[in-house]
Amino acid sequence: MALQTSSTVLNSLSALNKFSSAQEVYSHIQKTKKNIGLSTVYRTLQKLAESEEVDFLRRPDGEGVYKVCAQSHHHHLLCANCGASAEFQSDKFEKLLESISKEYGYTVQGHEAEIVGLCKKCGR
Numbered sequence: 001m002a003l004q005t006s007s008t009v010l011n012s013l014s015a016l017n018k019f020s021s022a023q024e025v026y027s028h029i030q031k032t033k034k035n036i037g038l039s040t041v042y043r044t045l046q047k048l049a050e051s052e053e054v055d056f057l058r059r060p061d062g063e064g065v066y067k068v069c070a071q072s073h074h075h076h077l078l079c080a081n082c083g084a085s086a087e088f089q090s091d092k093f094e095k096l097l098e099s100i101s102k103e104y105g106y107t108v109q110g111h112e113a114e115i116v117g118l119c120k121k122c123g124r
């Protein structure tokens with residue numbers, strides 16, 4: 001059952017194909033006539049994020065949002081207005097983070113970096 005729940009949530013999130021809140025995923029699941037409660041959707045999303053099966057971001061309004069992303073290491077750009085997002089990979093950026101860590105005498109174990117702004121459409 002738990003496995004079925006998480007695959008239902010994953011399928012919905014894939015279909016939405018953008019950073020979505022638990023409420024948005026829940027609404028989407030309801031349309032498919034599957035009976036999963038909002039709190040279950042919420043918990044399942046948290047678990048999927050913990051096991052890194054989905055990516056998690058916090059929107060500028062504080063709402064946690066989730067998305068099924070590429071498995072390889074990447075970062076996000078997120079539009080604060082419409083919620084559009086893009087993934088990017090940049091060796092330059094990775095090297096910069098490494099040199100900053102070195103400068104402070106830190107050994108890198110991981111990092112998270114997201115850019116929040118306005119997308120092309122909303123920035124006009």
Ligand SMILES: [Zn+2]
Nearest residue numbers: 079082119122
């Ligand atoms: Zn936008």
Ligand SMILES: [Zn+2]
Nearest residue numbers: 073074075094
């Ligand atoms: Zn990185």
